[in-house]
Amino acid sequence: MNINAQWIVGFTDGEGCFHVGINTNKGMTLGFQVLPEFTVVQHQRDVKVLYALKDYFGCGVVRKNNGNVLCYRVRGQENLSMKIIPFFEKHRLKTSKQVNFRKFRKVIRMVERGEHLKPEGLDHIRKIKQLMNLK
């Protein structure tokens, strides 16, 4: 399947999600792991578009979510910093997902600088997260 950058932007404006998880993890300095991820969810009948995204970005996984729903998911500092963020910087989202994207990028940059390992940095990330993906 042939997809191009603007189709990906349009599809992400519709179906994409920039999410920051903060999970308890005793192995981490502060007891919490910051887990940013870019996801796109689809019914299994359209799994081919999820694999097309995976091919395009050259990273991420396609996994079963719930029932008949599958998810393309990109995690990992390098994938997000070097592939996902530069793509959406070059090809700007048209909906308010652009606002989430900017917050997501801010968190990625903070994690790059190790700020999530300090209490004030982690608090700052929590506050950014609260303002993301508001219904």
Add this chain to the structure above:
Amino acid sequence: MNINAQWIVGFTDGEGCFHVGINTNKGMTLGFQVLPEFTVVQHQRDVKVLYALKDYFGCGVVRKNNGNVLCYRVRGQENLSMKIIPFFEKHRLKTSKQVNFRKFRKVIRMVERGEHLKPEGLDHIRKIKQLMNLK
């Protein structure tokens, strides 16, 4: 707002809907009106993308749907036949919405030929409609 064809295809693959309504209408020959429509629904915070679609296609309306949800809607044989269908013929959808689009186009063509005014044509349209937008 600047949107291009591939963005529209991607966004429609995510958020668009090709729908055929069949409503009772005593003014019609068989007592039913066939009402095909192309719609895109968004939260009001992203109403600007709905107006961008309206500008791009040069037809349709942006209306309140429910609560904070708005809808870009194109009805009318001429708008659908001359604008919406040629656009998605030229710029093919990537998801299974392409299957719905083909069924939708078939209904539009039948209505063009007046087949919805004959009982067997209306029955055929009902059967096509049953196979559209399956969950």
